[in-house]
Amino acid sequence: MQIALVIYAVFGLVIGSFLNVCIYRIPLGKSIVFPGSACPHCGNPIRPYDNIPVLSYLLLRGRCRICGNAISVQYPLVELLTGAAFFACAWEWNFTAPAFVNSLLLSVLIVLVFTDYHHQILPNVLTLPGIAVGILLSPSQPVSYYSDALSTMAASWLWPENPQLILPWVGSLLGAIIGGGPLLFLAIGYEKLRKRQGLGMGDVKMMAMVGAFLGCRIAFLTILAGSFLGSIVGVFLILFRHKNLQTKLAFGVFLGIGAAVCLFYGLSVWDWYFRFPR
Secondary structure (H helix, E strand, C coil), X not given: CHHHHHHHHHHHHHHHHHHHHHHHHHHXXXXXXXXXXXXXXXXXXXXXXXXXXXXXXXXXXXXXXXXXXXXXXXXXXXXXXXXXXXXXXHHHHCCCHHHHHHXXXXXXXXXXXXXXXXXXXXXXXXXXXXXXXXXXXXXXXXXHXXXXXXXXXXXXXXXXXXHHHHHHHHHHHHHHHHHHHHHHHHHXXXXXXXXXXXXXXXXXXXXXXXXXXXXXXXXXXXXXXXXXXXXXHHHHXXXXXXXXXXXXXXXXXXXXXXXHXXXXXXXXHHHHHHHCCX
């Protein structure tokens, strides 16, 4: 088991190397397949032995072998994050279907977080297919993700004879609506009141994707967690960096972090809150 975890984490490092390509090329509208990896400074192709995740960065001391320019620390960071994500999924779900489905989800979230951080965009090429894939793969997720009152009631109404059979599909679809719906109304309302855009549609689509993968409750908690993290950072920037309330923040970064945390701990927090005596 331990060897399998290490192998899967190493596989995650390799996937992380590919995610770096996606983070760099997707916002530029470039192919993520061709040509092969090259130094962003001098354009020279990166040799296979210089493209080993994390290790090559350390051996090259963070510099291109050809031109000597610095390689961004983001490259090993993304690889390490992806490796850790794969390890955590395999540990949590013991190499069952949810381990692989949620490894995929976290991989997409990593790309979205770094893309939003650098470019303030959440590409449709990731979020829209992500919604469809989340719904399609919902039967492979733990049924607990979709066992909320709303999804259970809807499934019972649609198919009284066997509601459990369609519960994942129903819960995933409602999760997409609950995930994206509040942000959509907030974005429209803000734009109507302030006559300018305050929340991008990319955030709406990203949360619809999270809801499709993880259901209503985790989507709701992700919005709360993302808003909380964003508020903390916003207050910090105002107090210590002399920013103001008009400063734009990449909200997708906070939503992505919130979704990753809620993926593992969201249902436990939800159950704890509703069991807590009030």
